[in-house]
Amino acid sequence: MPAQTLALWLKEITQSAITDLFNLHNSPITIAEPPKGFSGDLTINLFQLAKPAQIPPQELGEKLGDYLIQQNIGIDSFQVIKGFLNLTFSHEFWRNWTHNFNPNKEIQALHANGNNIRVLIEFPSPNTNKPLHLGHLRNIFLGEALSRMFELNGYSVIRANLVNDRGVHICKSMYAWMKLGNNETPYSTNIKGDHFVGNYYVKFEKLYQEEIAALIEKGLTKEQAAKEAPCQLALYQMLAKWEQGDPEIRKVWTTMNQWVYEGFETTFTRLGIHFDKTYYESNTYLLGKELIQEGLMNNVFYQRPDNSIWVDLQAEKLEEKLVLRSDGTSVYITQDIGTARLKYLDFKMDRSVYVIGNEQEHQMKALFAILNKMQEPYAEGLYHLSYGMVELPTGKMKSREGTVVDADDLLDEMELIAENKTRELGKTEGLSEPELNHLKKIIGEGALRYLILKVDPRKGMLFDPEESIDFKGNTGPFLQYTYARIFSLLQKATINAESNSLHQEIIIGDAERLLLRQLAGFQDALKVKTDKEYDPGRVANYAFELASRFGRFYNEVPVLKSNNTSELNFRIQLCQHTAQILKICLSVLGIEVPERM
RNA sequence: GGUUCCGUAGCUCAGCUGGAUAGAGCAACUGCCUUCUAAGCAGUAGGUCGAUGGUUCGAAUCCAUCCGGAAUCACCA
Numbered sequence: 001m002p003a004q005t006l007a008l009w010l011k012e013i014t015q016s017a018i019t020d021l022f023n024l025h026n027s028p029i030t031i032a033e034p035p036k037g038f039s040g041d042l043t044i045n046l047f048q049l050a051k052p053a054q055i056p057p058q059e060l061g062e063k064l065g066d067y068l069i070q071q072n073i074g075i076d077s078f079q080v081i082k083g084f085l086n087l088t089f090s091h092e093f094w095r096n097w098t099h100n101f102n103p104n105k106e107i108q109a110l111h112a113n114g115n116n117i118r119v120l121i122e123f124p125s126p127n128t129n130k131p132l133h134l135g136h137l138r139n140i141f142l143g144e145a146l147s148r149m150f151e152l153n154g155y156s157v158i159r160a161n162l163v164n165d166r167g168v169h170i171c172k173s174m175y176a177w178m179k180l181g182n183n184e185t186p187y188s189t190n191i192k193g194d195h196f197v198g199n200y201y202v203k204f205e206k207l208y209q210e211e212i213a214a215l216i217e218k219g220l221t222k223e224q225a226a227k228e229a230p231c232q233l234a235l236y237q238m239l240a241k242w243e244q245g246d247p248e249i250r251k252v253w254t255t256m257n258q259w260v261y262e263g264f265e266t267t268f269t270r271l272g273i274h275f276d277k278t279y280y281e282s283n284t285y286l287l288g289k290e291l292i293q294e295g296l297m298n299n300v301f302y303q304r305p306d307n308s309i310w311v312d313l314q315a316e317k318l319e320e321k322l323v324l325r326s327d328g329t330s331v332y333i334t335q336d337i338g339t340a341r342l343k344y345l346d347f348k349m350d351r352s353v354y355v356i357g358n359e360q361e362h363q364m365k366a367l368f369a370i371l372n373k374m375q376e377p378y379a380e381g382l383y384h385l386s387y388g389m390v391e392l393p394t395g396k397m398k399s400r401e402g403t404v405v406d407a408d409d410l411l412d413e414m415e416l417i418a419e420n421k422t423r424e425l426g427k428t429e430g431l432s433e434p435e436l437n438h439l440k441k442i443i444g445e446g447a448l449r450y451l452i453l454k455v456d457p458r459k460g461m462l463f464d465p466e467e468s469i470d471f472k473g474n475t476g477p478f479l480q481y482t483y484a485r486i487f488s489l490l491q492k493a494t495i496n497a498e499s500n501s502l503h504q505e506i507i508i509g510d511a512e513r514l515l516l517r518q519l520a521g522f523q524d525a526l527k528v529k530t531d532k533e534y535d536p537g538r539v540a541n542y543a544f545e546l547a548s549r550f551g552r553f554y555n556e557v558p559v560l561k562s563n564n565t566s567e568l569n570f571r572i573q574l575c576q577h578t579a580q581i582l583k584i585c586l587s588v589l590g591i592e593v594p595e596r597m
Numbered sequence: 598g599g600u601u602c603c604g605u606a607g608c609u610c611a612g613c614u615g616g617a618u619a620g621a622g623c624a625a626c627u628g629c630c631u632u633c634u635a636a637g638c639a640g641u642a643g644g645u646c647g648a649u650g651g652u653u654c655g656a657a658u659c660c661a662u663c664c665g666g667a668a669u670c671a672c673c674a
Binding site for chain 1: 600601602603608609610611612616617618620621622623629632633634635636637638639654655666667668669670671672673674
C-alpha cells in the first residue's frame with residue numbers, strides 16, 4: 001500500500017473503479033468509518049454517486065463492491081445498507097498494514113506538507129504591569145501547540161513575543177512604587193518580580209479609588225473626581241516625562257520592567273516555552289510612526305485639518321480609523337503596523353499568526369486591512385487566531401477586582417493535586433524525590449493544558465477553580481496513563497520480531513479493528529489545514545479516541561498471553577504504534593508523557 | 598443601533614466542507630482487580646441539537662427571520 005492515509009488510498013481506488021464501471025471522472029467520493037453498530041472498516045457514501053451514475057444506490061453499491069473485491073486489494077467482504085457501501089478488510093490486510101505502518105514515516109509524510117514555509121507566531125504578548133493569569137495560559141498553550149503543529153507539518157516556525165512595555169498602565173505601577181515602595185525590591189521582599197510589580201498596580205487602583213471617594217466627598221461629580229484625582233494627574237505627567245525621555249522616570253521604568261521580565265521568564269521556563277524573538281512596543285512604535293508618514297505620501301492615509309492621520313476602511317466594510325493622533329503621538333495600531341513590518345524585516349515570513357483574544361477581533365481586522373492597503377508583502381499570510389475568554393463561575397476575570405486566577409498559583413495548585421492523587425493511588429512506591437517532582441509537574445500541567453486545549457479556541461470557556469480538575473475520563477492524565485500502561489507492558493514483552501513469521505494465520509477482533517482504524521487516521525488528524533481554523537483541539541480529540549479504543553483493546557485482549565508468534569508480534573506492534581502516536585499527539589499539545597504513573 | 602461569534606444530556610464539551618440510530622467525559626446507578634498498572638473496562642439512565650420557516654433524496658450542520666448570551670464599534674491601552 002502506498003504511503004498515504006488509508007482513506008485516501010481507498011478513495012483513489014474507488015475513483016478508478018467508478019471510471020471503469022460507469023465512465024465517470026472526478027466523482028464526489030466520501031470515505032468514512034461506519035458508525036457504531038454497523039459492519040465494515042470503511043464506508044463509501046452511495047447517494048452522491050448514484051445521481052451522476054443514474055443507477056439506484058443499492059445496485060451501484062453491489063456493482064462497486066463486487067468490483068473492489070475482484071481487485072484483490074485486501075477487501076474481504078462488503079455490505080450495502082441504506083445507501084452505504086460498507087467494506088471490510090481481511091485479517092491478512094490488517095496484519096500487513098500493521099507490519100508496514102511506521103509512525104516515523106507518517107511524520108516524514110506530514111513534514112513534506114509545509115515545504116519550509118516560514119510562519120511567525122506571535123504570543124502571548126503580555127503587559128508589563130501585572131503577572132500572567134489563566135487567560136495568558138490559554139494563549140500560551142494555544143500558541144505553543146500551534147507552533148508545534150506547524151513544525152510537525154514541516155513549516156519553519158518563528159515564535160515571537162511582543163511585550164507591551166509602555167503606556168499608562170505601566171506608569172500606574174511605577175507611580176505607586178515611587179510613592180509607596182520605600183525602595184523595596186523583589187529581592188528584598190522575596191516576591192517574584194512580576195507579582196511584585198503587579199502588587200503596585202493594584203495599590204495604585206486602590207489609591208485612585210480612595211482619592212476619587214475623597215473628592216466626591218468634597219462635592220465633585222464622579223466624572224470630575226475621576227479626572228482630577230491627584231494620582232491621575234500625576235500619572236499623565238509621568239507619561240509625558242517618559243515620552244520626553246526623563247532620565248529618572250526612564251530609570252524606574254527600566255528597573256521595574258526588568259523585574260517583570262525576570263518573573264515572566266521563570267514562568268515561561270517552567271512551561272517549557274522559549275521565544276526566538278521578543279519585541280518591545282517601546283521599540284516598534286517609532287517605526288510605526290515612520291510608516292504612517294510613508295503611507296501618507298502613498299495616499300494610503302490622509303490627513304485631517306487638525307493634523308491627525310486617518311485611513312478609510314469603508315471599502316473593507318470597516319470604518320474610518322485614526323492611525324496617528326493630532327499631536328503626533330501614536331495609537332495602538334500605529335505600533336502594530338510598525339511591529340508587523342519589523343517582523344518581516346527580521347524574518348521574511350510567509351505567514352504571520354497572531355494569537356490574540358477575540359476582544360481584539362475588530363482591531364485585527366482593521367490592522368490586516370491597513371497592511372493590505374499598504375501592500376505589505378506578507379499581507380496575504382496574516383491570520384488572527386482568535387480565542388474566547390476564560391470565565392469564572394462568578395463571571396469575567398478582572399484584575400482590578402482581584403478575581404483573576406494567577407498562572408503561577410494555578411500551576412502550583414495543579415501540581416499539588418497531582419501529587420496528592422498520586423500518593424492516594426499508591427503510585428509513589430520506588431519513585432525518587434526528583435522523579436516524583438517531575439511526575440507531579442507533568443501530570444498537573446498536562447491536566448491543565450489538555451483541559452484548555454481540547455475546547456475549540458473560538459469558544460469562551462468556563463473554569464471553576466473550586467471544582468478540582470478531573471484526572472479521569474477525557475483528560476490529559478488519562479492519556480498519560482494510557483501511555484504509561486503501554487510502556488510498562490512493552491517492557492515486559494520479549495520482542496520476537498526477529499522470528500517474525502507472517503505465515504501464521506491470525507484473527508483480528510473488533511477491539512483491534514477499532515484501534516487500527518484510529519491509528520490509520522493519524523496523518524489526517526495532525527495535518528495543518530491552512531484553509532481551516534487552526535485548532536489543536538482536533539489533535540486532542542484524536543488522541544482521546546485513540547486512547548479510548550486502546551483501553552478496550554487492553555482490557556479485552558491479553559497481549560502477552562498469546563502463544564501464537566504472529567499474533568503476539570501483531571499485538572505488540574499495535575501497542576508500539578499506539579504508544580508512539582500518543583506520545584507525538586501529546587507532545588504537540590505540549591504534554592510530556594511519563595513512563596510510569 | 599451596526600458588525601462578528603456562540604446556544605447540542607443536569608454540568609463541561611465533541612460532532613458543523615450536508616449523510617446511517619446526535620457522541621464523549623463528569624455527576625448518578627450496576628457489574629469487573631487469584632489475569633499485561635482499576636488515573637482502567639463494560640453496562641443503565643439522561644436530548645423537541647435555542648425557536649420557526651426554507652433549500653433536498655437527506656439538515657445539529659447550509660440560507661432567512663426571531664429569541665437568548667458574549668465580544669466589539671475611543672485622538673484608552
